[in-house]
Amino acid sequence: MRRLTVQRVLALTAAALVAVTPVVVRTQASAAEMSEGALCDTDTNQTFSLTARDGYISTPDGNSIYMWSYSSSKRGFQLPGPTLCVESGRPVTVILHNTLPEATSIVFPGQLGVKANGNPAQPQFDSGGSLTSLVQSAPATDGSVTYTFTAGSPGSYLYETGTDVDKQLQMGLYGALVVRPAGHPNQVNDRPDSAFANGKEYVYLLSEVDPDVHLAVERNQPVDVNSSKSRYFMINGRSMPDTLAPNNAPWLPGQPYGALVHIKPYDAVTNPLPATIHYLNAGSVNYPFHPHGSDERVINRDGHALQGPSGQDLSYLKYDLDVGPGQTLDVLMDWRDVEHWNATTNPIPTQIPAITDQLLVGPDTWFSESGYLGTKNAVPSNLTQNNECGEYYHIAHSHALEQATNYGAAFGGMMTVFRIDPPAGCVSQ
Amino acid sequence: MRTSVHRGAQALLVLALAVFGLTSSASAATVAIELCAVPGTAPLPGGGLVPIWGFGTPTTPGDCSTASAGLPGPQLTATAGDVVTITVRNALPAGHTVSFEIPGVAFNPGPTDAASGAAVSRTFTAQPGTYLYQSGGDAGRQEAMGLSGALLVRTTTPNQAYASATTAYDVESVLVLTAIDPAFNAAPETYDLHNYRATYWLINGRSYPDVPAITAATGQRVLLRYLNAGYDNTSMTLLGAHEQVVARDAGVLTNQISASTETIPAGATEDAIVVVPTGTPPSTHGFALFNRQLHVTSGPQTGTSPIGNGMLVFIHS
Numbered sequence: 218m219r220r221l222t223v224q225r226v227l228a229l230t231a232a233a234l235v236a237v238t239p240v241v242v243r244t245q246a247s248a249a250e251m252s253e254g255a256l257c258d259t260d261t262n263q264t265f266s267l268t269a270r271d272g273y274i275s276t277p278d279g280n281s282i283y284m285w286s287y288s289s290s291k292r293g294f295q296l297p298g299p300t301l302c303v304e305s306g307r308p309v310t311v312i313l314h315n316t317l318p319e320a321t322s323i324v325f326p327g328q329l330g331v332k333a334n335g336n337p338a339q340p341q342f343d344s345g346g347s348l349t350s351l352v353q354s355a356p357a358t359d360g361s362v363t364y365t366f367t368a369g370s371p372g373s374y375l376y377e378t379g380t381d382v383d384k385q386l387q388m389g390l391y392g393a394l395v396v397r398p399a400g401h402p403n404q405v406n407d408r409p410d411s412a413f414a415n416g417k418e419y420v421y422l423l424s425e426v427d428p429d430v431h432l433a434v435e436r437n438q439p440v441d442v443n444s445s446k447s448r449y450f451m452i453n454g455r456s457m458p459d460t461l462a463p464n465n466a467p468w469l470p471g472q473p474y475g476a477l478v479h480i481k482p483y484d485a486v487t488n489p490l491p492a493t494i495h496y497l498n499a500g501s502v503n504y505p506f507h508p509h510g511s512d513e514r515v516i517n518r519d520g521h522a523l524q525g526p527s528g529q530d531l532s533y534l535k536y537d538l539d540v541g542p543g544q545t546l547d548v549l550m551d552w553r554d555v556e557h558w559n560a561t562t563n564p565i566p567t568q569i570p571a572i573t574d575q576l577l578v579g580p581d582t583w584f585s586e587s588g589y590l591g592t593k594n595a596v597p598s599n600l601t602q603n604n605e606c607g608e609y610y611h612i613a614h615s616h617a618l619e620q621a622t623n624y625g626a627a628f629g630g631m632m633t634v635f636r637i638d639p640p641a642g643c644v645s646q
Numbered sequence: 647m648r649t650s651v652h653r654g655a656q657a658l659l660v661l662a663l664a665v666f667g668l669t670s671s672a673s674a675a676t677v678a679i680e681l682c683a684v685p686g687t688a689p690l691p692g693g694g695l696v697p698i699w700g701f702g703t704p705t706t707p708g709d710c711s712t713a714s715a716g717l718p719g720p721q722l723t724a725t726a727g728d729v730v731t732i733t734v735r736n737a738l739p740a741g742h743t744v745s746f747e748i749p750g751v752a753f754n755p756g757p758t759d760a761a762s763g764a765a766v767s768r769t770f771t772a773q774p775g776t777y778l779y780q781s782g783g784d785a786g787r788q789e790a791m792g793l794s795g796a797l798l799v800r801t802t803t804p805n806q807a808y809a810s811a812t813t814a815y816d817v818e819s820v821l822v823l824t825a826i827d828p829a830f831n832a833a834p835e836t837y838d839l840h841n842y843r844a845t846y847w848l849i850n851g852r853s854y855p856d857v858p859a860i861t862a863a864t865g866q867r868v869l870l871r872y873l874n875a876g877y878d879n880t881s882m883t884l885l886g887a888h889e890q891v892v893a894r895d896a897g898v899l900t901n902q903i904s905a906s907t908e909t910i911p912a913g914a915t916e917d918a919i920v921v922v923p924t925g926t927p928p929s930t931h932g933f934a935l936f937n938r939q940l941h942v943t944s945g946p947q948t949g950t951s952p953i954g955n956g957m958l959v960f961i962h963s
Contacts, residue, residue, distance in 0.1 A: 338885075
């Protein structure tokens with residue numbers, strides 16, 4: 218394994234990326250295919266080639282932000298870094314190639330025994346004894362480093378820069394690592410009660426941007442992160458309403474990951490399994506993230522199942538997820554039709570609120586103009602109706618109000634919706 | 647043999663014994679601690695001194711001119727069951743009342759404040775745990791100036807933080823997390839707190855590399871006693887190892903939590919145990935424990951790769 222790793226580095230250095238192209242295969246058939254849910258980079262050998270590079274993201278208010286991020290060496294810039302999905306207990310290799318103007322690296326918080334170029338991952342010092350990096354780095358401009366470790370306990374983890382940390386984290390050098398239980402790809406952890414519905418897996422990587430820092434880095438000006446104030450707050454590198462757009466939306470070329478949860482009501486027979494959401498905080502403050510509508514069951518913290526020494530289930534229902542900086546939470550969520558509202562047999566005993574209360578973004582509404590799941594009524598002609606078939610939408614967002622804005626303008630920022638289709642599915646009306 | 651039950655009765659017994667001079671090392675002791683709240687200075691990472699108000703221990707009892715302000719204050723220790731009396735003398739500049747408090751500790755009834763030039767004594771029976779002592783005077787300005795420190799109450803079982811055997815440890819490390827806004831410290835009486843913005847990030851009053859490393863061998867259990875004396879919830883990431891959170895605010899958790907990044911709320915304490923991983927020998931510099939909120943650097947930053955003079959420490963052998 219070590220020899221292979223060294224060879225890879227040499228190949229990378231000598232042949233500039235070309236030598237390692239066959240390894241990374243996308244789960245999706247095409248990188249350009251639009252889709253919903255977690256989009257994994259996987260590989261049979263669990264070997265990933267990442268390139269730290271610069272690029273731009275767009276924000277819903279029309280801004281364009283200069284970023285640094287990890288991308289697959291086979292693809293262009295993206296924010297956040299690729300979601301790497303691996304199996305617990307098996308070796309993982311991550312080759313980092315650096316095109317940035319300063320050294321960068323990757324630390325894997327929560328993973329044990331990480332090696333860099335075959336040596337234990339450890340802090341780096343310059344000749345004067347000053348700390349330069351928390352881990353061996355890839356030198357500026359054209360450097361490489363190879364990290365190896367055995368994937369730890371099942372759950373989600375951040376991977377992120379360990380070099381020039383205060384600046385590089387703000388600049389966007391982070392991504393999600395999802396470790397799956399061996400032999401149980403549809404479970405969050407080793408517990409059978411962590412099973413989730415096929416295809417109903419979501420990654421919510423939460424982060425923030427101070428555009429002034431990014432502009433300074435782009436212009437090669439000094440950066441003082443202690444005076445930083447973030448203005449954009451994002452899920453998977455996007456802000457509301459871009460969070461609702463599908464994966465690989467062509468109008469967001471550097472921001473391939475959507476954040477729309479799309480499920481049907483729980484049903485013991487036809488839809489018994491919940492969805493799972495991996496919450497990862499790559500930012501610098503806690504994000505009090507909560508969905509409107511129903512609690513979620515927290516089953517993992519920092520990649521460890523919430524269970525007692527003899528396997529007691531210590532998971533808990535939570536409304537506000539409040540994931541802290543650098544932390545991860547894995548949750549199970551479903552939506553249960555508790556009230557069973559029905560226009561004839563069980564009418565809602567109140568007046569339906571005016572449509573003006575349901576506008577989220579400009580003149581756009583997702584409200585069906587009906588409280589009954591599966592019923593869609595007409596809306597005033599001056600509104601843009603995004604509802605398809607009477608499905609429900611529940612807002613989910615950071616409750617810190619400035620984090621639910623785009624540079625102060627509501628609504629926006631760290632916000633998305635959970636879509637609940639009628640039990641029989643969605644037939645457009 | 648000390649006992650942890652019937653503390654009230656035990657305290658009465660101890661008091662009675664104390665009156666008759668019959669206390670011995672075999673039973674809970676009476677502990678007298680004297681502190682002075684005094685102005686002073688503290689070194690800043692990168693050079694220079696910042697004015698502080700801090701607690702210090704007078705070398706001559708009752709004479710605060712022989713005490714120097716510490717950031718944080720002196721580490722106080724007691725053993726579970728001890729009857730502890732802390733006398734605080736107020737030698738702050740005129741006009742500032744010291745209001746001594748230890749969140750989580752129930753003091754015996756008595757005065758709470760020490761006026762300028764005066765003293766106040768607070769007595770309590772010690773319960774195991776990690777506590778932050780502080781002065782709540784001037785609506786928080788005194789804590790921001792540095793008037794806080796760690797109180798450790800150890801159990802009668804050596805190397806065990808709480809009654810639960812799961813809290814046994816080999817190595818103890820106390821981490822008082824503080825932050826400084828030098829502009830506030832320069833004008834503590836008049837500074838507009840809306841503008842308070844800490845720019846220096848310290849562990850036990852120091853920043854990396856001046857924070858002594860935590861030394862422990864492979865397989866040893868390291869007890870991290872976190873105390874957040876700052877004003878922000880603080881998330882600390884541990885690389886290459888896990889920590890088991892065993893207590894919060896001196897209360898043992900029924901359900902312990904395995905974490906690699908733990909958030910210590912402002913004003914709170916937490917106890918976590920790290921088992922130094924086997925398999926990979928720790929390097930000479932070992933496992934990084936650092937502030938995950940972009941505070942591994944302190945002060946104005948204009949360098950190309952600023953790292954390392956903030957809230958960062960290593961665990962190594």
